Amino acid sequence: MGLLIRNTLAVLPAGIGHATGHHDLYLEGGDIAGIDEAPEGFTPDEVIDGTRLLTIPGLVNAHAHTYLSVMRNAADDLAFNDWLFGTIVPLESHLAPEDCYWASLLSQAEMIRSGTTCFNDMQMHAGQTSRAVVESGMRAVVCRALASVSYGRDDQRIAEALRERDEFACCDRLSFLLGPHAPYSCGPDYLRMVADRAREEGMGIHIHLAESQGESVRIWAQHHCTPVEYVRDAGIFDVPTIAAHCTRVNASDRTILAEHGVNVATNPASNMKLGNGFAPVPELMEAGVNVCLGTDGAASNNAQNMFREMGLLALVHKGSHELPRCISADDALRIATRQGAKALGLPCGSIEVGKKADLALLDLDAPSLTPLGDPVAALAYAVNGSEVDTMIIDGKVVLRHRELTTIDEERVRFEVARICERLEMS
Amino acid sequence: MGLLIRNTLAVLPAGIGHATGHHDLYLEGGDIAGIDEAPEGFTPDEVIDGTRLLTIPGLVNAHAHTYLSVMRNAADDLAFNDWLFGTIVPLESHLAPEDCYWASLLSQAEMIRSGTTCFNDMQMHAGQTSRAVVESGMRAVVCRALASVSYGRDDQRIAEALRERDEFACCDRLSFLLGPHAPYSCGPDYLRMVADRAREEGMGIHIHLAESQGESVRIWAQHHCTPVEYVRDAGIFDVPTIAAHCTRVNASDRTILAEHGVNVATNPASNMKLGNGFAPVPELMEAGVNVCLGTDGAASNNAQNMFREMGLLALVHKGSHELPRCISADDALRIATRQGAKALGLPCGSIEVGKKADLALLDLDAPSLTPLGDPVAALAYAVNGSEVDTMIIDGKVVLRHRELTTIDEERVRFEVARICERLEMS
Numbered sequence: 045m046g047l048l049i050r051n052t053l054a055v056l057p058a059g060i061g062h063a064t065g066h067h068d069l070y071l072e073g074g075d076i077a078g079i080d081e082a083p084e085g086f087t088p089d090e091v092i093d094g095t096r097l098l099t100i101p102g103l104v105n106a107h108a109h110t111y112l113s114v115m116r117n118a119a120d121d122l123a124f125n126d127w128l129f130g131t132i133v134p135l136e137s138h139l140a141p142e143d144c145y146w147a148s149l150l151s152q153a154e155m156i157r158s159g160t161t162c163f164n165d166m167q168m169h170a171g172q173t174s175r176a177v178v179e180s181g182m183r184a185v186v187c188r189a190l191a192s193v194s195y196g197r198d199d200q201r202i203a204e205a206l207r208e209r210d211e212f213a214c215c216d217r218l219s220f221l222l223g224p225h226a227p228y229s230c231g232p233d234y235l236r237m238v239a240d241r242a243r244e245e246g247m248g249i250h251i252h253l254a255e256s257q258g259e260s261v262r263i264w265a266q267h268h269c270t271p272v273e274y275v276r277d278a279g280i281f282d283v284p285t286i287a288a289h290c291t292r293v294n295a296s297d298r299t300i301l302a303e304h305g306v307n308v309a310t311n312p313a314s315n316m317k318l319g320n321g322f323a324p325v326p327e328l329m330e331a332g333v334n335v336c337l338g339t340d341g342a343a344s345n346n347a348q349n350m351f352r353e354m355g356l357l358a359l360v361h362k363g364s365h366e367l368p369r370c371i372s373a374d375d376a377l378r379i380a381t382r383q384g385a386k387a388l389g390l391p392c393g394s395i396e397v398g399k400k401a402d403l404a405l406l407d408l409d410a411p412s413l414t415p416l417g418d419p420v421a422a423l424a425y426a427v428n429g430s431e432v433d434t435m436i437i438d439g440k441v442v443l444r445h446r447e448l449t450t451i452d453e454e455r456v457r458f459e460v461a462r463i464c465e466r467l468e469m470s
Numbered sequence: 471m472g473l474l475i476r477n478t479l480a481v482l483p484a485g486i487g488h489a490t491g492h493h494d495l496y497l498e499g500g501d502i503a504g505i506d507e508a509p510e511g512f513t514p515d516e517v518i519d520g521t522r523l524l525t526i527p528g529l530v531n532a533h534a535h536t537y538l539s540v541m542r543n544a545a546d547d548l549a550f551n552d553w554l555f556g557t558i559v560p561l562e563s564h565l566a567p568e569d570c571y572w573a574s575l576l577s578q579a580e581m582i583r584s585g586t587t588c589f590n591d592m593q594m595h596a597g598q599t600s601r602a603v604v605e606s607g608m609r610a611v612v613c614r615a616l617a618s619v620s621y622g623r624d625d626q627r628i629a630e631a632l633r634e635r636d637e638f639a640c641c642d643r644l645s646f647l648l649g650p651h652a653p654y655s656c657g658p659d660y661l662r663m664v665a666d667r668a669r670e671e672g673m674g675i676h677i678h679l680a681e682s683q684g685e686s687v688r689i690w691a692q693h694h695c696t697p698v699e700y701v702r703d704a705g706i707f708d709v710p711t712i713a714a715h716c717t718r719v720n721a722s723d724r725t726i727l728a729e730h731g732v733n734v735a736t737n738p739a740s741n742m743k744l745g746n747g748f749a750p751v752p753e754l755m756e757a758g759v760n761v762c763l764g765t766d767g768a769a770s771n772n773a774q775n776m777f778r779e780m781g782l783l784a785l786v787h788k789g790s791h792e793l794p795r796c797i798s799a800d801d802a803l804r805i806a807t808r809q810g811a812k813a814l815g816l817p818c819g820s821i822e823v824g825k826k827a828d829l830a831l832l833d834l835d836a837p838s839l840t841p842l843g844d845p846v847a848a849l850a851y852a853v854n855g856s857e858v859d860t861m862i863i864d865g866k867v868v869l870r871h872r873e874l875t876t877i878d879e880e881r882v883r884f885e886v887a888r889i890c891e892r893l894e895m896s
Contacts, residue, residue: 117843117852121798152829154837158854257792316785317851319794346852347838352781359742361788366683368745372547411580412773414883415890417543423741426543426772428584457840464841 045089046170047071047401047439052094055101055407055419057382057394061374065421065459069099069306071342071401074439079397083151090441096409097433098419099396100377102402103350104384106434107250107288107309107338110151110165111144114463124256124318132343136168138467144172146459151348152180153451158349158429161402163308164338164388166250170204174212181442181450183402185388187223187250192234202241209247217438219390224280226252226272228259235278242319248284248389250328254297255289256320272297281306286387288338291315291323292305298324298331307334307387310379313347314340322364325357325371336384337376351429354380358424401439406431426462471515473827473865474498478520479834481527481845483808483820487800490845495525497827500865505823510545516867522835523859524845527820528587528828529576529776530810531675532716533735533764536577536591536599537570539826540889541769550682550744558769562594564893570598572885577774578606579877584775584855587828587863590712590735590764590814592649592676592793596630597860600638607868607876609828611814613649613676618660628667635673643817650706652678653697661704674710674815677701681715681721682746698723707732712813714764717741717749722758733813735758736805738782739773740766748790751783751797762810763802777855780806784850800849829866832857 049069055062058077070078070086079082079230112132119131139147144167155163167173170188177184184239188205193294202222204211210218224230224238242249263271272293275281281304288309293301301308306378310323328335337357339348358376362368371379385393391398406413410431435443442450473543475495482505496504496512503509538558545557555819565573570593582590588609593599596614597717603610604874614631628648648671650656650664665834668675678695680686701707707730714735718725727734736749754761763783765774786803788794797805811819818826832839836857839848861869 049699114841115843116838116841117845117847118841118849120844120851121795123794126793150837157837164524312522312789313785316789317794319788319792319796321792322789341854346843346847347854349838349854352778352854355778356782356785359739359782360789362745363738363742363748364790366548366745366747368553368743369547370745409883411576411583411879412775414576415540415542415544415886417541417545417772418546421543421546421772425546426737426768426852427779428773428775428856430854453837457835460841 045304045439046086047090047092047436048088049074049092049099051096052097052099052405053419054099054395057396060378062377062420067079069395071436074401076397076399076401078393090151092434094405096407098406098408098413099395100406100423101381101433102392102404102435103159103380104336104338104383104388104393105155105338105350106286106387107165107168107311107340108151108165108348109341110161110163111139111167112147112214112341112462113150113348114143114467116346119231119343124320125258127344135237135467136238141169143463144169145175146456146463148173148176149180149451149456150460151342152176152182153448153453153456154348155350156180156182156435156443157432158351159404159432160350161404161435162251162388162390162392171211174208175367177218178212178215179450181437181440183217183390183392183400183437185219185221187221189223189225190238191225191229192231202238202315206245219251221248223250225421226255227258227263227274232274232278235275235280237281239279242283244422248286249280250286251288253287253290253362254292256318257292260292270294270295270297272300276300276304284389289315289323291320293324298328298333301328304334307336309336309338309387310357311340312360313353314344317344322360326365332384334386335379336387337380349429350380351427354424371397373421376424377420393410401436403436404432405434407433472512472646472676473516473518473862474514475518475520475525478523478525478831479845480525480821483822486804488803488846495821497862497865500827502821502823502825505821509806513558518860520831522833524832524834525821525828526832526849527807528818528830528861528863529585529806530762530819531581531586531764531776532712532810532813533737533766534545534577534589534591534763534774535593535767536574536589537565538573539576539774540569540573540768540886542772542892545769550746551684553744553770561893565594567595567598570595571601572882572889574599575606575877575882576886578602578608578769579874579879580774581776582606582608582861582874583858584777584868585830585858586776587830587861588814588816588818590676596634599639600634600644602705602811603644604638604641605876607863607866609643609816609818609826609863611645611647613647615649615651616664617651617655618657628664632671647674647676652681652685653689653700658700658704661701661706665709666706668709674712675706676712677706677714679713680718682744683718686718687896695712696723698722698726700725702730710815715741715749716754717746719750724754724759727754728758733762735762735764735813736783737764737766738786739779740770743770747788751787752791760812761805762813764774775855776806777853780850785793799847802850803846810878827862829862830858831858831860847863869871
């Protein structure tokens with residue numbers, strides 16, 4: 045199917061920054077097949093008039109737990125341990141696999157509506173995010189959370205993860221990682237076993253790392269090293285790794301992350317909300333780490349809106365460093381798109397011929413885009429996500445004039461309400 | 471005119487927090503005339519079904535420059551002095567009075583769409599914000615920026631400010647302050663003269679105060695005191711004062727602000743964006759200062775969205791203090807509503823009988839409010855402003871199902887585009 049977006053104001057990559065201009069975008073076979081020049085034999089099945097639309101690469105949410113949407117606004121203004129072990133984990137234990145499917149669809153509806161085309165998900169029940177992704181049309185990288193505090197082998201969960209990978213091999217919008225949960229929930233033998241298994245299977249790793257001060261204190265007490273050193277010593281960094289949070293990484297840790305090519309997904313809203321502070325994003329970038337951006341789950345954010353997250357990313361480091369040029373608008377957009385795609389090993393995140401046709405089209409008549417000024421500054425500082433008019437993923441329209449084409453939102457709301465009623469009773 | 475909002479989920483004040491429940495709200499003569507109990511002889515001209523709406527007090531934007539919307543995304547990733555003196559002031563000099571009218575209407579359209587019913591505006595050309603407010607139906611407190619670096623008297627601008635006050639006395643949604651711009655733009659004799667004049671006229675003061683490190687250094691070099699001491703010594707605090715920013719206020723300054731009953735309008739986005747850091751909001755509250763919240767102008771924000779600002783307020787101090795209970799959701803909502811109203815001396819900002827009928831009604835079916843969980847947490851952490859369905863100011867509907875009833879947005883966009891074209895040419 046061919047889709048032509050005619051005469052749209054498009055944000056293209058230019059060096060490490062961006063260049064904005066009017067272009068015709070030719071989409072075919074799920075890819076961006078041509079810019080201003082139709083590929084041979086191109087016949088559009090649909091033409092979108094892009095004259096009053098700002099077209100950008102779809103945002104890449106590099107760390108999410110889409111099943112946690114059912115716990116939105118359920119546990120707020122709490123310290124990290126009270127939040128996780130006092131509220132979230134007990135609530136999670138009541139979630140059935142089917143609940144996670146509906147909850148993931150809810151998060152995906154919110155993500156599509158606010159410009160995200162691709163997400164990296166750590167789920168609780170294997171198979172549920174994938175089921176929802178097949179239906180929603182999104183692009184996703186999925187892992188099942190693996191944890192063993194008992195320092196034993198936990199082959200059952202790994203087997204579930206590999207079964208999911210095999211079962212959904214037919215959907216080329218899906219790819220899979222292994223997901224050892226965190227240093228504080230995985231013993232060293234277990235981490236080593238997961239790393240070995242990832243190497244054997246040719247898979248990468250998605251892990252929470254150095255998220256809280258409590259984690260650092262605990263790992264130091266138990267292993268006399270930092271969380272980064274602990275995970276490195278278990279061999280995790282010998283396979284491609286995306287590490288979420290990294291708020292507590294000293295200069296030596298940052299060098300380790302850079303030397304091992306570890307990708308760091310920063311989650312400013314979640315880190316602030318749980319009192320974990322600010323990740324040293326400028327310092328990680330200075331060290332040469334590929335930084336990407338995530339929302340984390342709705343239980344600690346509480347939105348799944350990457351524009352809000354990009355705005356936070358562009359602002360909070362200026363605030364904490366008192367440097368108005370720290371993390372520029374160009375940096376923020378690159379981190380939220382290209383660098384996320386790089387971290388996930390996916391050919392998306394920028395408007396270039398040969399890249400995936402994953403695009404967000406924003407209404408240029410929205411008040412927050414009036415006047416437009418610098419479009420990249422607008423994306424980082426002015427928009428809130430509600431400007432998103434149309435979304436295209438893998439060349440297919442999944443949101444048209446603010447109407448979802450793949451997800452039955454009313455049904456999702458109904459099912460989620462039922463789940464929440466049941467959880468409150470349990 | 472009577473308006474009944476039937477069976478709405480309403481956020482009412484309860485101590486320093488809030489209590490949410492289903493209520494019938496009776497609006498009459500611009501006021502909240504009854505809650506669950508119709509006032510005598512009440513006949514509704516309109517009934518709004520509130521079943522799927524979350525009704526909250528309209529947000530109070532306690533520091534704005536609505537005319538600056540024409541400079542949205544025009545000067546980003548710059549240091550404070552380069553931003554203000556290198557870009558904004560030169561651009562401002564080309565603005566005609568009529569330009570500021572259209573620019574203010576644009577800001578007001580964005581504010582209404584994102585839940586704000588009342589704003590405190592420091593304008594450049596007298597009369598223009600007031601003209602726009604008469605038309606938009608918003609509630610506003612207006613001042614004309616006064617500045618004299620030459621330490622002289624500048625009666626012309628004060629005369630303009632007083633003329634505007636007298637001219638618009640008929641509009642009871644408008645009230646007026648005197649607006650000495652800032653310590654670095656007003657000499658001590660000038661400040662003293664403005665304070666005297668305010669006292670004579672029975673008016674309050676709106677001033678920028680202790681915004682940047684550069685200001686503190688300059689005032690120290692010239693006057694051997696802090697900006698707060700400088701302004702106090704000029705007698706400004708002897709009249710009711712609302713001071714914007716206050717990022718650089720030490721413990722002694724905070725005591726001075728509290729002792730003089732100075733209201734502080736914090737502007738987290740603007741302060742971060744210009745590298746001015748974080749205002750010590752928890753410490754100001756601890757000292758007993760009435761803190762309120764503002765967006766600042768679109769030239770340094772770049773939005774006029776108080777929900778975004780409330781989210782930043784609730785998150786950044788948790789981050790900078792590494793305390794997850796610092797500025798709770800309840801604090802953030804109170805600061806964005808009741809405390810703003812208190813700072814401006816207006817009977818709005820809470821849903822109580824006798825208060826102004828200034829309300830924001832949010833769509834409970836929005837993904838970001840699904841599931842709802844704690845409604846106050848939702849307002850602070852989950853929403854982005856796009857959930858606003860209906861807005862009522864002074865008992866009148868100014869936004870109905872996302873359509874503005876008072877502002878011709880297309881005309882405003884057209885006029886603003888013309889202004890921007892002209893500015894780029896000049």
